[in-house]
Every structure is written in structure tokens, then in C-alpha cells.
Amino acid sequence: MHRQDAEKYLNAAMAVGEATLRYGGEVSRVEDSIRRICTSYGFDRTDVFCITSSIITTASFAQDDEGSSTQQNCTQTCRISHTENDFDKLGQVNSLSRSICSSYKDPDEVLARLEEIRCMPERPLPVQMLIYAAVPAAFTVFFGGNAADLLISGLTGAILLCLRRRLQEASFNALFVALVCSLAGGLLANMMSLGIQDAHAALISIGNVMVFIPGVKFTNSIRDLLTGETITGLICLAESLLLSAVVALGFAAAALIL
Amino acid sequence: MTMNESLQLIAAFAGSAGFALAYNFRGTRHILMAGFGGFLGWLCYLLVLHASGNEYLAGYAGTILVSVYSELSAKVLRTPATGLLIVTSIPMIPGAALYRCMRYLLLSEGALFRQEGTYTVLFASSMAAGFVTSAILFQLIRSSSRESTL
Incomplete structure (x- = not known):
């Protein structure tokens, strides 16, 4: 895995975690889904720390450089400013998270789907x-x-x-x-x-x-x-x-x- | 069961279903099951309260029942259990007691504040204990079923 790809994968995992927290998911669910997504994207080790207002994730991966591979880390943080209870959206994000774990999904595709969920109309x-x-x-x-x-x-x-x-x-x-x-x-x-x-x-x-x-x-x-x-x-x-x-x-x- | 309690059961159904709608549950089945969970939880609370005379024990038992119900219905409806758990436990949640406690604090009614505050903290703690108990129970079931499939 290259650093650019790793950052992209981690970014998608963080976006799913952020959406889970924002729509009323509990902290342990956020940590769990980020860890699972990172594992399925091929990270060797993922450490997630989440509280109600912030997520910090460090994921490590093996970078291949002309035959030799070195262990690298990347870290991203995310600040959550407000949360709401919207269990329809939470359910959609949750099934997106499951589908990433069961089969490969391009990070851009994940971000597009999250945007789609965010824009879903509310009741009149x-x-x-x-x-x-x-x-x-x-x-x-x-x-x-x-x-x-x-x-x-x-x-x-x-x-x-x-x-x-x-x-x-x-x-x-x-x-x-x-x-x-x-x-x-x-x-x-x-x-x-x-x-x-x-x-x-x-x-x-x-x-x-x-x-x-x-x-x-x-x-x-x-x-x-x-x-x-x-x-x-x-x-x-x-x-x-x-x-x-x-x-x-x-x-x-x-x-x-x- | 008195007239008042029968009304409470209907109101518990409506309250849970109403919160399910407010928290943007979609689908009639989801909303009806949320309402029924609120009804069941309150029924359990009332029955244990009558049998034992202890409100905290009733809250603990009601919370466990509601948690089991939410986990099972979440499987049937294929949604996260969190949302169902929140709306089905709402009739028992000591919101009114928390409000009264803060109100007495502001009116500087020391004795009433202590009484209401103790009740709120203890009742919320017994519900929290109920949530934790059922979470441990489900973890045990999950890990044992995983072992049996290996």
C-alpha cells in the first residue's frame, strides 16, 4: 500500500465514523466500525479513540518500496461539532459500513454515498x-x-x-x-x-x-x-x-x- | 391494574412510537414495534412494581426486558439496536424526575431537591445497570455461538 492510498482509505473510514457519531450512534459503535473498515482495507493495525466530540485514528500499513517493505503509520483526527438523533440515516450509514467490510468499495464511492445519505429529504x-x-x-x-x-x-x-x-x-x-x-x-x-x-x-x-x-x-x-x-x-x-x-x-x- | 395504569400503557405505546417518528424511524413496522416495546417495558415495570414494591428493581427488570426486545427486533428489522433501545426505554427514563429535581434546586427547596435528586440518580443507575446486564448477556451469547460454529 502507498501512503497516498492509505490516507484515502483512512479518510473514508473516518467519514463513516463521523457520520455514525453525528446521527446518534454510540462511541463504541464508531470505534468498532472504523476498526473493521480499516482492517478490510488492508491496514495491519488500527487504534481508534472516540469521544462524543472527537475521533482520533492511527492506522499502520506496510509500504512497498522497490522490493523492500517498511512499516508506516498514518493518523487522522476529526472534530464533531453537533450530533442529532436520526436513526434512518444511522441505519443507512451502518449498512454502508457493513458493505465496505464484506466487499471492496472505492473510497470516493464511499464518500459519495455518505453525501447522498446526508442530503436525504426530511419529513415535511x-x-x-x-x-x-x-x-x-x-x-x-x-x-x-x-x-x-x-x-x-x-x-x-x-x-x-x-x-x-x-x-x-x-x-x-x-x-x-x-x-x-x-x-x-x-x-x-x-x-x-x-x-x-x-x-x-x-x-x-x-x-x-x-x-x-x-x-x-x-x-x-x-x-x-x-x-x-x-x-x-x-x-x-x-x-x-x-x-x-x-x-x-x-x-x-x-x-x-x- | 387500575384505569390510570391502563391509560399509562396506551400512552407509553404512543410516547415510544412518537419518539420513534421524531427520531426519524421510517416504515410502519419499525414504528409499531418501537411503540410495542415501550408498552412492554412499562407493563413489566408495573408488574414488578406491584409484586415487589420496589421502583428501582422494577426499572432494572423493565430495562432488561426492553433491551432483549430491542436486540431481537433489530435482528428482524435489520437496523442497529441503539435507536430501538432509546425509544423503547423512553417511558421509563426518569426525565420528569430530573426536571423536578432541577426545579427544586432552582427554587432552593433543599429537602425536596435531595429527595428527588436521590431518586433520579438511583433510578437512572438501575436502568444503566439493566442496560449493562443485558449487554453482557448478549456478548456471552454471541461469543458462545461463535465458538460453536468454529
Whole structure:
């Protein structure tokens, strides 16, 4: 293998790893798929270190120079700035990764396929609004809400989705987006339940909180700590505590204002 | 099972299916199976809670059931288990408790904050223990099946 090829192969493996992490794959999955792809491209040894915001890979290969071969290393790093949960795309990236391992794929072909996955259209806004109305409505009922609570909660959820989209498009800081959305959510829940007799603002709020509160991240951070992914666990723990404090601040402030 | 709990089971189905849609699951079968997983997990939680009276044990048992269910359905649906695991465990995830805990912290209600905080950390830990237990279980099964094929 020549250095140029090696860098190209490693680059493709890193791109697959980056996409896996970006669409909500866990750290161990990223490390595993980069290692497997590098092995199938013919690297002798691959060391991957991945945390939620960065991937570092060093792969070693034998370079042939006119009959004699020397052992060479190449290293690449990748910074991940934001992640989202998109399990359709994660599934596609995962099957791409599997197909590279089972039969040779040109690195350029891999990068083109990743770009294709990135550009896949998302659901239209009205459908998304329905989905983001259904989730808080379901959790309002889960915590004991009645029919009036269900409707108000759904309406609040749909409005909050539009607000969050707007703020994210302007690419504000994630904590700021969460703060504004939870303040708005609390205000909407309290104001809309003022006029209706048997509505419970607290239950409507808690239904909408479930969309913003990082409960999954919090629980998974403890799992990471238990399985030895200490750095990832600590990062996620700190992020989820901070975010949940901000969400609580928003909803609590709204309840105090009104 | 009370009226309230039956409603919770339906809401758990809707909540898990809703999160599956929000996290961009495609295909009706995927979404229905995600919803059914949420339903099963909550049912297991309620049954163990009634039998033992211990919330943490119920959370642990529910998480193991949900993990096994997610691994098996991921095989059937040919998708990574991660996504299914996240959405099926959502009805049990202590999001509301985490919210209440932070709320008491901000309102400087020391005693309530300690109570809610202890519950949140312990419940999340018992769920994490459930995830780890089932991961170890699946590793053991995989390595033993690999040995038998050699």
C-alpha cells in the first residue's frame, strides 16, 4: 500500500465514523466500525479513540518500496461539532459500513454515498408538527392528564417545534435555544390553561418538558461510566445536567411570571 | 391494574412510537414495534412494581426486558439496536424526575431537591445497570455461538 492510498482509505473510514457519531450512534459503535473498515482495507493495525466530540485514528500499513517493505503509520483526527438523533440515516450509514467490510468499495464511492445519505429529504413540516404534537400529548396523558390537557399539550408542542426550528436555523447556542423554548412552553401551557376550567398547567408543562429534557443522555452517561467509557460518560453527564437545569429554569420562570 | 395504569400503557405505546417518528424511524413496522416495546417495558415495570414494591428493581427488570426486545427486533428489522433501545426505554427514563429535581434546586427547596435528586440518580443507575446486564448477556451469547460454529 502507498501512503497516498492509505490516507484515502483512512479518510473514508473516518467519514463513516463521523457520520455514525453525528446521527446518534454510540462511541463504541464508531470505534468498532472504523476498526473493521480499516482492517478490510488492508491496514495491519488500527487504534481508534472516540469521544462524543472527537475521533482520533492511527492506522499502520506496510509500504512497498522497490522490493523492500517498511512499516508506516498514518493518523487522522476529526472534530464533531453537533450530533442529532436520526436513526434512518444511522441505519443507512451502518449498512454502508457493513458493505465496505464484506466487499471492496472505492473510497470516493464511499464518500459519495455518505453525501447522498446526508442530503436525504426530511419529513415535511406539517407532518413534523403532528409528530411533535403527539409526543407531549402522549406524555401528558401518561402523567395523568385529561382530554383538555391532551389537546393543549399537543398544540403547545407543535408551536414549540416551529419556534425551535427558527432558533436553530439562526444557529444560536443550544442552551439558549432550550432556554427560550422552555420559557415559551411554560408560558403557553399556563396561558392556554387559564381559560379552560379542567386543564392542568403542570401536566401540560411536564408533557412538553419530556421533549427537551435530556433523560436518555443522562441515563446513558451513567451506563458509559459503568462500562469504562469514562470521558464520554463525564461529558454527557455534565451536558445533560446543564441542559436539564436550563429547561427547568425556563418552565419554572414561566410558572412564576404568570 | 387500575384505569390510570391502563391509560399509562396506551400512552407509553404512543410516547415510544412518537419518539420513534421524531427520531426519524421510517416504515410502519419499525414504528409499531418501537411503540410495542415501550408498552412492554412499562407493563413489566408495573408488574414488578406491584409484586415487589420496589421502583428501582422494577426499572432494572423493565430495562432488561426492553433491551432483549430491542436486540431481537433489530435482528428482524435489520437496523442497529441503539435507536430501538432509546425509544423503547423512553417511558421509563426518569426525565420528569430530573426536571423536578432541577426545579427544586432552582427554587432552593433543599429537602425536596435531595429527595428527588436521590431518586433520579438511583433510578437512572438501575436502568444503566439493566442496560449493562443485558449487554453482557448478549456478548456471552454471541461469543458462545461463535465458538460453536468454529
